Amino acid sequence: MGKFMALQAREGVAGEFEQAIVERDTGELPAGELLIRVRYSSLNYKDALSASGNRGVTKQFPHTPGIDAAGVVEQSSVAEFAAGDEVIITGYDLGMNTAGGFGQYIRIPAAWAIKRPQGLSLRDAMVLGTAGLTAALCVDKLEQAGVSPDAGPILVTGATGGVGSVAVALLVKLGYQVAASTGKVEQGAFLQELGAERIVPRGELQEGGERPMLKEQWAGAVDTVGGDILFNVVKSLRYGGSVACCGLTAGVPFKGNVLPFILRGVNLLGVDSVELPLVVKASMWDKLSLQWRLEGLERLVTEVGLAQLPEAIAKILAGQLTGRVLVRLD
Known part of the structure; x- marks a missing residue:
């Protein structure tokens, strides 16, 4: 060539x-x-x-x-x-x-x-890319864990980023009530345009790290940042809630404890889009081209x-x- x-x-x-x-x-x-x-x-x-x-x-x-x-x-x-x-x-x-x-x-x-897939152009596929695929996998994991639109608000951390912004748009399309967390509070209008009902400054999710449990707030969450923010989200899940974890921009380690898991029955769900079997990737791309297609x-x-x-x-x-x-x- x-x-x-x-x-x-x-x-x-x-x-x-x-x-x-x-x-x-x-x-x-x-x-x-x-x-x-x-x-x-x-x-x-x-x-x-x-x-x-x-x-x-x-x-x-x-x-x-x-x-x-x-x-x-x-x-x-x-x-x-x-x-x-x-x-x-x-x-x-x-x-x-x-x-x-x-x-x-x-x-x-x-x-x-x-x-x-027939429903996506090559350009649209790369507007989504790994970020869109990862966001879809996170939402799919939450659905599999029983998190439904009527369960309560869903938090998305790192919401202005690639994974976060697609996750917000997809959750809104599927009828969820979305709270979007970001360190870029000046981007609130962008997130509201995507359909977020509430903007949560990143600082709010960094409070209470020393406490073993936090007030129940979220029926579910998509976490793209990791670190101690992730475990603060775990500690503030409602009873039986779940968080899909897919990122690490706030750090790899976090300080955790077992109390949210054994007292509230919450779930921490890992999401990988890299080594995922091809058949699973293909089925998710089909979803993104059909019933989960984003306008x-x-x-x-x-x-x-x-x-x-x-x-x-x-x-x-x-x-x-x-x-x-x-x-x-x-």
Whole structure:
């Protein structure tokens, strides 16, 4: 296929990391059954970690991040896919230690790809991306745990971020009463436009960390931040409530105790979208294209090309981005 453009993260002479737009050759891509021309990707927090040299995410540099990609099959060595098929790839090793969606071409195992559902365009799929898939998995987990719209208010933490904003929109669509927590109180109008009925400043969720239990407030929650905020949410769940946990921007550890679990029967539900079996991913994408299809996705989106990606990466690391960043691969 020849030459293509990609964002590459590389280590400088002084050990600092930088991102540059470089020309690559498809012959440099790893082995795999599918060669895909990427049309769209999206920016996730994990991409920013990879792009800034976090070796817990990416071990070898130079590297092209991008855990999401949507595009068209150019070459296939398996019967399940043919040239011209439109596909979605999220997670697995894409963009971590395998060259990812911030390049115009990727080569991957066929087991990582699903065919685009008819109800979603490639662009819409990447407006959602891993963040949208994760939000849907969180809501699905809450439903499986018995949290229904009539059970009471649902809290979403980190609500202005990618996962949080999609979670707010999806929960509202499904009839839930949503409270949105954020450290960006100036974004309250954005969250209300998504349908949030209440804005909860992040500081309120940081209070009472020394107490073993807090006042019952939430029938359920989607937590995207982790840390001690997560356990404060656990401590304030109503009897039998559940929180789906999928993020760590507030930290990995938290101080916990067993009292909310044995006195209120609450549930802490872990959500992973990376190594999830492909059949589960495919069923969730089908849901997002049909009964869970979200209208008005454009209000969530900032669209950038490769040249604007480094600036967006710096902003997401600084906690300055709202909603989703769509990456256009011209």
